[in-house]
Amino acid sequence: xxxxSLAAALRxxxxxxxxxxxxxxxxxxxxxxxHGDWSSNVAMAxxxxxxxxxxxxxxxxxxxxxASPPPHVARVxxxxxxxxxxxxHGTWLYDVLGEIIDAGEDNYxxxxxxxxxxxxxxxxxxxxxxxxHAGGGRWAAFGDALCRILDRTGHVVHREYYLNDRxxxxxxxxASLAARQAGLDVPEGGYVGEYIKEWAAEMPPGADPAAWGYxxxxxxxxxxxxxxxxxxxxxxxxxxxxxxxxxxxxxxDLRAKKMAYDQDGAVWLRTTDFGDDKDRVLVKSDxxxxxxxxxxxxxxxxxxxxxxxxxxxxxxxxxxxxxRLQAGVLALGHQPEELEIILGQLVVLxxxxxxxxxxxxxxxxxxxxxxxDAVGADVARLTFLLQSLDTRQTIDLDLITTQSNENPVFYVxxxxxxxxxxxxxxxxxxxxxxxxxxxxxxxxVHDREFELLRKLxxxxxxxAMACHDRAPHKVTTWVRELAERFHGFYHDCYVxxxxxxxxxxxxxxxxxxxxxxxxxxxxLLGVSAPEAM
RNA sequence: GCCCUCGUAGCUCAGCGGAUAGAGCACCGGCCUCCGGAGCCGGUGGCGCAGGUUCGAGUCCUGCCGAGGGCGCCA
Numbered sequence: 001x002x003x004x005s006l007a008a009a010l011r012x013x014x015x016x017x018x019x020x021x022x023x024x025x026x027x028x029x030x031x032x033x034x035h036g037d038w039s040s041n042v043a044m045a046x047x048x049x050x051x052x053x054x055x056x057x058x059x060x061x062x063x064x065x066x067a068s069p070p071p072h073v074a075r076v077x078x079x080x081x082x083x084x085x086x087x088x089h090g091t092w093l094y095d096v097l098g099e100i101i102d103a104g105e106d107n108y109x110x111x112x113x114x115x116x117x118x119x120x121x122x123x124x125x126x127x128x129x130x131x132x133h134a135g136g137g138r139w140a141a142f143g144d145a146l147c148r149i150l151d152r153t154g155h156v157v158h159r160e161y162y163l164n165d166r167x168x169x170x171x172x173x174x175a176s177l178a179a180r181q182a183g184l185d186v187p188e189g190g191y192v193g194e195y196i197k198e199w200a201a202e203m204p205p206g207a208d209p210a211a212w213g214y215x216x217x218x219x220x221x222x223x224x225x226x227x228x229x230x231x232x233x234x235x236x237x238x239x240x241x242x243x244x245x246x247x248x249x250x251x252x253d254l255r256a257k258k259m260a261y262d263q264d265g266a267v268w269l270r271t272t273d274f275g276d277d278k279d280r281v282l283v284k285s286d287x288x289x290x291x292x293x294x295x296x297x298x299x300x301x302x303x304x305x306x307x308x309x310x311x312x313x314x315x316x317x318x319x320x321x322x323x324r325l326q327a328g329v330l331a332l333g334h335q336p337e338e339l340e341i342i343l344g345q346l347v348v349l350x351x352x353x354x355x356x357x358x359x360x361x362x363x364x365x366x367x368x369x370x371x372x373d374a375v376g377a378d379v380a381r382l383t384f385l386l387q388s389l390d391t392r393q394t395i396d397l398d399l400i401t402t403q404s405n406e407n408p409v410f411y412v413x414x415x416x417x418x419x420x421x422x423x424x425x426x427x428x429x430x431x432x433x434x435x436x437x438x439x440x441x442x443x444x445v446h447d448r449e450f451e452l453l454r455k456l457x458x459x460x461x462x463x464a465m466a467c468h469d470r471a472p473h474k475v476t477t478w479v480r481e482l483a484e485r486f487h488g489f490y491h492d493c494y495v496x497x498x499x500x501x502x503x504x505x506x507x508x509x510x511x512x513x514x515x516x517x518x519x520x521x522x523x524l525l526g527v528s529a530p531e532a533m
Numbered sequence: 534g535c536c537c538u539c540g541u542a543g544c545u546c547a548g549c550g551g552a553u554a555g556a557g558c559a560c561c562g563g564c565c566u567c568c569g570g571a572g573c574c575g576g577u578g579g580c581g582c583a584g585g586u587u588c589g590a591g592u593c594c595u596g597c598c599g600a601g602g603g604c605g606c607c608a
Contacts, residue, residue, distance in 0.1 A: 032552070041551065044588060054588065080552050081588055127608080169608060266606050277535085277604080284606040291608050319537055320603040345538060345601075386557095387546055390538055392601060394545075399558095405571065406558065414571050425568045465549060477547055480556075491564095491573045498567065533571070 002072060002092050003027055006038055009070040010084065013061045014042065019050050029458070036077065036085035037092070037454075043082040054082030093453040094441040100456060100513040101436055109459040109520055113467055114155030120302050121147050123313035124225065125162040128217040129173040130195055132224045134371040135347035138393060141384035141526070142344065143313050144230045145472035148524045153467040158307065161221075161232045162298060165214050165239045167291075173217075174210035177203060193365055224369045228377045229526050238294055241301060247289060250297035250332075251282065259331035269296075271327035280324045296328035303334065311470075312341045319343055342470055344389035350396045366397065375404045378527045382409040385476045385525050408480055412522065413530055415483035418490050419515045420531040425496045426508065433508045443506040448489040452510065455485045456517045463524070472525065479521035486514050 007025040014021040022045065030039045043058035050057075058078045065076040065084070072092035077085045100108050123143030126136055147157045164170075176190035180200035186192055203212050218235065225231070241247060251267065254260040259270050265285035269292070272279050282293040302310050310329075314321075322341050329339045349356040349366050356366055372380050374397075383400060386408065387393055400407070426432075433439075444450070458478065466474040495507040522529045 026549095026551095028549075028551075030552075031554085035552065039551085041589095044551085048588075083552070164608075167608065264606080268606095281606045286606080288606090290606065316538065316602050318603085321608095322537090322603095343537075343602095348601090388539095391546075392539070396545090399545090408557070410571055411557085414569085418569065418572085422568055429568095461549085469549085473547085474549095477556090480547090484556080487572055488574095490568075491570095494568060496568050533569090 002088070002095070003038070005070050006040070006073075006086055009065055009073075010040055010042055010061065013064040014046065016064050017057060017060050019046055019052075019057070022046060029454070030083075030085065035079060035083070037088040038086040039079075040084045040086075041082070043078075043084055047082065058082040058084050090442070090445065090450060093450055093457065094444070096453055096457040097441060097444075097509060097513050098436065100516050101509060103516075105516045105519045105523075108516055109463045110152055110154075111460060111464055111467075112154035113464065114150065114153055116154060116156055117308045118156045118158070118306060119150055119309045119311060120158045120160055120305075120307040121150070121311045121313070122160045122162055122302075124221075124230075125164075126221065127169055128163050128165055128214050128221065129169055129191060130193060130217060131220045131365070132368045134349055134366045134368050134395070134397075137228060137368045137371060137380055138344065138347045138384045138389075139313055139315070140225055140228055140230045140368070141381045142389060142472060145381075145385055145475070145525050146311075146313075146470060148526060149463065149467050149472060149475065152463060152520075152524060155309075158234065159230075159232045160234045160236055160302075163214075163218065163235060163237050163239075165237050166242060166294075167238075170210060170214070174208075174213050177209040177213045181205075181209070195365070224367070224372075227369060227372045228380055236298070236301075238298065241294060241297055246297045246301055247294055250300050251289075251293060253300070254282070254296075254328075254331055257331060257333065269324070269328060269331060271324050271331075274323075274327035274330045276323045276327050280327075292324055292328065295325055296332070299325070299329050299339065300332055303332075303338070308338070310339045312339070314341060314343055316343050316345050340470075342389065345392040347384075348392060348394045350394060351398065356397075371397070371400075374401045375407075378409050378413070379404050379407045382412075382476065382525065382527050383407065385472050388471065388473055408476075409527060410533070411487075412479055412483040412518070413528075413533060415486040415490075416515070416518050416522070416529045417531065417533045418486070419511055419518070422490075422495050422508075422511055429496055431496065431504065431508075433512070434505050436509055439505045439509055440502050441506050441509070443500075443503045444510060446489075446493050448485070448492045449507075449510060452482075452485040452489045452514060455482050456513055459517055459520065466524075475521055475524045479518065479525065482514070482517055482521065486518070489514075 006027055010025050011021040025040060025042055026045065027038050027040050030036055043061055044054045047054040047057045055078065061084050062076045062078045072088045074087045074089050077087065079085050121143060124136055124139045126132055147159055151157045172190050176186040176196050177200050179186050180197050181203055186196065199213065199216055203209065251260065254269065260282060261268055266281045267283035268279045269282050270279055280292055281290050283289050299310060326339060330336065383395065462474055462478045466472055493507060495504055495511060519529050
C-alpha cells in the first residue's frame with residue numbers, strides 16, 4: 001500500500017532529522033489536487049516538542065525525500081504552515097487498479113479488524129403486538145448494514161431479534177384481540193389500531209388470543225423485515241428465558257455477587273456501584289420482575305452462548321435505560337467493552353405536511369410494509385442509510401413516494417447499469433478483455449480516470465471507518481461519490497467507439513474495477529446492483 | 534432541575550483536528566452525428582451565538598439560545 005510506503009519514508013526522514021517519529025504518521029488525501037495526492041502534518045505535529053520550527057523541519061523532510069523519492073513519488077513539496085505534500089505519478093493508481101482486480105469483489109476492502117470476534121447484534125426488537133411501523137425500518141436497515149460491515153471486517157456476526165412476549169403489553173394485546181373478536185371495544189389501555197380488527201377477524205374461534213396473536217405478530221414482523229432484505233439468525237423469546245429458569249438464575253447470581261439486596265419488599269440492583277444515579281428495582285414488591293431483570297438475564301444468556309461482544313441498537317427513547325442495563329451486565333462480572341449500546345434518533349414521518357405520530361396503541365400507523373410496497377426495498381433501505389444515526393431523520397412520505405426517481409439510489413444504480421451497458425456493447429462488438437498483465441494501463445491519463453481510481457482507492461479506509469464509527473452511512477456517502485466519478489468518466493471517456501484499442505483495453509479494466517467497488521459498496525448497504533434499469 | 538443527541542446553502546443532509554466547507558433537491562444558464570440525458574458542465578447561496586484549547590476548530594472544551602428525546606416498584 002502506498003500509504004505505508006510514504007509513512008515509512010517519512011519515518012526515515014524524521015530519524016535523519018534527529019527526531020523520534022510518532023507512533024502514527026498521519027497521512028491524508030488533500031481536499032485540493034494542487035496540494036498533491038497525499039499530505040502529512042508530521043512536521044507541524046512534531047516540531048514544537050522538539051524545539052523546531054514547523055516549516056524548517058518540513059523543508060528538511062522534503063529535501064531528504066526528494067533526494068531519494070519513494071516509489072511512485074514524482075516530487076515532494078512543502079506547503080502552508082508546514083505540510084509535506086506528495087505528488088505522485090499516475091502509476092500508483094495503476095497499482096490500485098491491479099489490487100482491486102486481483103482481490104475482486106470478494107476480497108477488495110475485506111479487512112481483518114475483528115480477528116474473528118464473535119459479535120451478537122440485536123436490533124429492531126419491536127414488541128410482538130402488531131406490525132412494524134415505517135420508522136422501524138431505520139433500525140432494520142442500519143442494523144443489517146452494520147452487520148454486513150462487521151462481517152467484511154473480520155467479525156463473526158449473529159443477527160438477533162428479541163421478542164418481549166410476556167408482560168402487561170402482551171396481556172393487553174391478547175385482551176384487545178379477544179374483545180374485537182367478540183365485537184366489543186378494546187379494554188382500557190388496549191390496542192385500538194385497525195390491524196387489531198383485521199387480525200381478530202382472522203383468529204379462529206376458540207384460539208388462545210395470546211398464543212395466536214403472538215404468532216400472528218411474529219409472522220408479520222418477519223415478513224416485513226424480509227421484504228427489506230433483513231433476516232435474523234435468532235428470534236429470541238423472553239418467555240422461553242423465563243420458562244428455562246434463567247431469570248431466577250440471574251437473580252441468584254446477582255445475590256451471590258452481593259449486587260442485589262432486599263428493601264421495602266422489593267429486590268434492588270446496586271446500579272449506583274457502576275455510576276447510575278440511583279439503585280434500580282429488579283423485582284417489585286408484588287413479586288413481579290421489572291423489565292430490567294429479564295433483560296439482564298437475556299444478556300447473560302447471550303454471553304453464555306459464547307459471544308465476545310454484544311451490540312444493542314436502540315432508539316433514543318431508551319436512553320434512560322442504558323446505564324442500568326450496563327450496570328446489570330457489569331454486576332455479572334463482564335467488562336464495559338463487552339456490551340455496546342448504539343442509540344439512534346427516532347424517525348419523523350411526515351404525511352400531507354403533518355408529522356405522523358407513531359403509536360401502536362393510538363392507531364395511526366404507517367407500516368414499513370406499506371413504505372416498501374410504495375417505493376421498493378432499495379429506495380427504502382438507502383433512504384434510511386443516507387444519514388448518521390445521530391440525526392433525527394425526517395421522511396416525507398409524499399416526497400419519497402412521488403419523487404422516488406430522484407432518490408440517490410437510482411443515481412448509483414444507474415452507474416451500475418451503465419457499466420453493464422458497456423459490457424453488452426463490448427460483447428456485441430466482439431471485443432474481449434485481454435489479460436490485465438498484457439494491458440498497458442499507462443493509457444489511462446484522463447483526469448476522470450484518475451479521479452475514479454482515487455475514489456476506488458479509498459474504499460478500504462471507508463470500510464474501516466464505517467466499522468470503527470459504527471456508521472454505515474459513510475459507505476452510502478462513498479458509493480454516491482463513486483457513482484459521481486463514474487458518471488463523469490462515462491461522459492468524457494468512451495470505452496467502446498472511436499478510441500484506440502489499447503485505450504479500450506485499459507478502460508475495460510478500469511470499468512471492471514469500478515464495478516467491483518460499486519458492487520462491494522452496494523452489498524454492504526444491502527442495496528441491489530441491477531444490470532439494467 | 535439533571536442527562537443524551539442535534540443545530541452547516543431556501544429544503545434534506547455529508548464533512549477521519551488540516552489548506553479556498555461539499556452533494557442532492559429547488560432556482561438560473563449551457564451540453565447528445567458516438568458506450569443508456571435516470572447523465573455531464575457552470576452559476577446563485579451556508580457552519581445558531583459568545584468565549585477557550587491548538588501552529589490550525591464546522592469538528593475538541595465551557596456557557597448561552599433553539600429543536601428532539603430521556604430521567605418510575607411502566608414496558
